[in-house]
Amino acid sequence: MKNKFSIGVFDSGYGGLTVFKSIAEQLPQYNYIYFGDNARSPYGDHSFETVYQYTLQCVEWLFAQGCQLVILACNTASAKALRSIQQLDLPKKYPNHRVLGVIRPTAEVVGDFSVNKKIGVMGTRGTVNSNSYPIEIGHFFPEVKVYQQACPMWVPLVENNEHLAGGADYFVNKYVIELLQQSEQIDCILLACTHYPLLVPKLKAFLPAHIKLLSQGDIVAKSLVDYLSRHTEIETSLGKERKRSFYTSGDVNIFNKQASVFLGQELLASQVKLS
Structure with missing residues (x-):
């Protein structure tokens, strides 16, 4: 049996959970992995190069967890890193993976x-x-x-x-x-x-x-529905067990408490230590 992939959702912190919530409501059948880089948040005042390096590292981590498709649910990452990742990194290293943004x-x-x-x-x-x-x-x-x-x-x-x-x-x-x-x-x-x-x-x-x-949540979710309908090669590769996993590079207890405010429900995250 071929491996089935998850949809990765990335944000520098908690805000992407508002996008994840809308996506999961409109497309509940898929498996999702959410990663918040809380240890290095906020991204808003970092340089383009720093945001690119941080975002690429997190995207590659999501790829390694079995995400063929990653949504940058972060406007700063979408503005400062998405194009470089799409044009420089995906063609050379990850030709079968896709990264989309919110802008x-x-x-x-x-x-x-x-x-x-x-x-x-x-x-x-x-x-x-x-x-x-x-x-x-x-x-x-x-x-x-x-x-x-x-x-x-x-x-x-x-x-x-x-x-x-x-x-x-x-x-x-x-x-x-x-x-x-x-x-x-x-x-x-x-x-x-x-x-x-x-x-x-x-x-x-x-x-x-x-x-x-x-x-942006509902807008991005509707766009993803359309994207998957047009890219059946990706849609058919996605696992549909409704699994939800949450990760943070920061303090897990703080993340769990704060994330519940954004998501509207309790969750249990795991910590990722980035080098």
């Missing part, structure tokens, strides 16, 4: 949600500085104007479980104001970090009611 599938549809064709993108410094979203959205929706806002305090708020506390109000409101000052016509905001969906209740309190908020 392109989001860019393919985000323009459909804006009437004014003015979209705000809120993300980490790394994602914003990469300029990946204006470039990718421009390929599919050249008529759309993209306004970006870096939100460096949001990931720490979420990862310290302070995202719904009163102390978060200042930094949520601060970045919302800074974004909307760029254009009064913004009618759609993309949360370009997988941590940010946990801030949606706060964001709705500070945003005008007409502005749509887009999280």
Whole structure:
């Protein structure tokens, strides 16, 4: 019997669990391995080269665990590492493996949600500085104007479980104001970090009611459904025992506690020590 592969889901920390949750809900039949590089998180302020090296190391670990397909459920990794991995590493070392990101599938549809064709993108410094979203959205929706806002305090708020506390109000409101000052016509905001969906209740309190908020989980999940339908050679190689495994490079007890906030259920992870 041929070996059956799992779908790998990678993030620098916990945020990718929001994407994993949507993927597993829409495609529950497959086996999944989630890996969070919490020991080296956050990735947002690291250089392109550092993020590339960290991401490649984690992707290769997932390959070694039997993942033929890996989703980079991390905007920073997708912005700073995905293209290099796809163009440099896969053809030479892993021609039968695939690595997908979250930026392109989001860019393919985000323009459909804006009437004014003015979209705000809120993300980490790394994602914003990469300029990946204006470039990718421009390929599919050249008529759309993209306004970006870096939100460096949001990931720490979420990862310290302070995202719904009163102390978060200042930094949520601060970045919302800074974004909307760029254009009064913004009618759609993309949360370009997988941590940010946990801030949606706060964001709705500070945003005008007409502005749509887009999280990436469902978008990426729908894109993966389409991808597998078009790549039957990969789909047929995937195991379908509904297995779920979780790993972290950080402290397991902390990961289990924090991950339950993102996933909405308890889990038991194992630790991976990266050299």
